[in-house]
Amino acid sequence: MKILVINGVNLNLTGKRERAVYGAETLGEIEAELAAFAEERGHAAEFFCSNLEGELCTAIQNAEGVYDGIVLNAGAYTHYSYAIRDAIASVSVPVVEVHMSNVYAREQFRRTSVLTEVCRGEILGFGKYSYFLALESFWL
Ligand code: DQA
DSSP states (O other): OEEEEEEOTTGGGBTTBOHHHHOSSOHHHHHHHHHHHHHHTTOEEEEEEOSOHHHHHHHHHHTTTTOSEEEEEOGGGGGTOHHHHHHHHHOSSOEEEEESSOGGGSOGGGGOOSSGGGSSEEEESSTTHHHHHHHHHTOO
């Protein structure tokens, strides 16, 4: 399977921002581990990261017919982006929503996701391992 891992706003700063919440590994380091994890299991993981909502929508649109699944950490867009929600609903590629932190144990606004309803499922709270679990869900 070919899976696209999409990271949204501020996730490019992973490893540098709020380390107590998101860990000390950079996004690049996590992506390299994810690529190896998929490859060792006979699959492929590719990566896209942007701070821009529209670019995230375009990446989701362009995944149609190209990828078997999307792992999506939309960052704070999760909580209010109807544009990303509509992009997910517009494609037949299944999307698994991911969060590194346990969003239910944080501020009230993080408890709302406008994306979950149109996603296949959601994995959160396991740090970088949320991504690994989400990837694995595609080939279970
Ligand atoms: C996050 C949780 C979001 O609430 C936050 O805005 C992020 C990261 C996570 O991975 O835990 O940027 O999606």
